[in-house]
Amino acid sequence: FYYFHLDINDHSPTFKKSFIQLPIAENLPIDYEIPLESAVDNDYGLFSIQNYELYPIINNPFVLLKRSKPILKLKKTLDREIKSNYLLKLIAYDGGQPSLSGEQNIEIIVTDVNDNAPIFDQMFYRKSLPENQPIDSIIFKIHANDQDEGENARITYSIEDQLNIFNINQQTGEIYLKKSLDYEKQRSYSITIKARDHGIPQLNNYATLTIDVTDVNDHVPNVLLTEVNGTIMNNHQINLSECISK
Ligand SMILES: [Ca+2]
Ligand SMILES: [Ca+2]
Ligand SMILES: [Ca+2]
Ligand SMILES: [Ca+2]
Known part of the structure; x- marks a missing residue:
């Protein structure tokens, strides 16, 4: 004590x-x-x-x-x-x-918790394309951002419509032309693009891309020849084989 x-x-x-x-x-x-x-x-x-x-x-x-x-x-x-x-x-x-x-x-x-859906830079996009736009060319790139991290922010893009005329790269958002366009058949397309993340549960958002098809002159060979002749004559000598191949 x-x-x-x-x-x-x-x-x-x-x-x-x-x-x-x-x-x-x-x-x-x-x-x-x-x-x-x-x-x-x-x-x-x-x-x-x-x-x-x-x-x-x-x-x-x-x-x-x-x-x-x-x-x-x-x-x-x-x-x-x-x-x-x-x-x-x-x-x-x-x-x-x-x-x-x-x-x-x-x-x-x-x-992190998956509490943010991907957000597109814009809700509506618009793009003009000539009807002779080559198949498999990239016609547009779409982008969405997700504020979360890791899988909660990893975005996969897809085209919702079943038109089968456009393709999208799921990772990059690059949109490709899959089938040839024809101004005389259809002058405008509207496709819905979805961006989803990989959280649990997944969150997603949509954007709309409108594609306006523009007319191209039917007399393509004449136009090309004129251009080739003009250009080459104004510069150096005429390369005949090049003219013929066009
Ligand atoms: Ca003490
Ligand atoms: Ca949060
Ligand atoms: Ca979060
Ligand atoms: Ca997310």
Whole structure:
């Protein structure tokens, strides 16, 4: 009993780990509680741990609940797309005069949830194409952006319509002409393009591409010859074989 009165505050509160990382999904509900490990102080009574504090005070989505052990409680919704990590400091104090303390740094890593659908740069696109546009040529490139990360942001493009006249590269969004156009048959096409991500569940969005087919002069050989003759005569000598091959 004599020794009890002689106890001095010769131990500081100590955390088992001075730094911990806590991965937490961005859709964690408000008031969710995350229990933390208590610090240890080998002194008795008041000289043992009396209090915890959590920093920073502002710009911290968590508050500290002080029960028998410290608990983080979420008070603001998280959004990984805005802020993906928080550096917090938990300090344990004993009741000595002056009090001794120990601290633990906590990195909150906000992990991604698929909460954003791909967004096209535009909802409506328009493109003019001559009716003699070569098959398999790239006629357009469409682009959508997804703010999530990893698979949640990986986009696959597809053409929804069954026209079978256009093809799309699922990864790049490049659109190809698959069949020849004919101004006399159809002057305009409207295709719906879907962008989906690879999250669970998948999210998607749509855009519309309107293609206007433009008329091309039927007398193509005459036009070409005139151009070839004109160009070459204005420059150097006439290459007869080139003229004939056209
Ligand atoms: Ca102590
Ligand atoms: Ca989010
Ligand atoms: Ca997200
Ligand atoms: Ca997404």
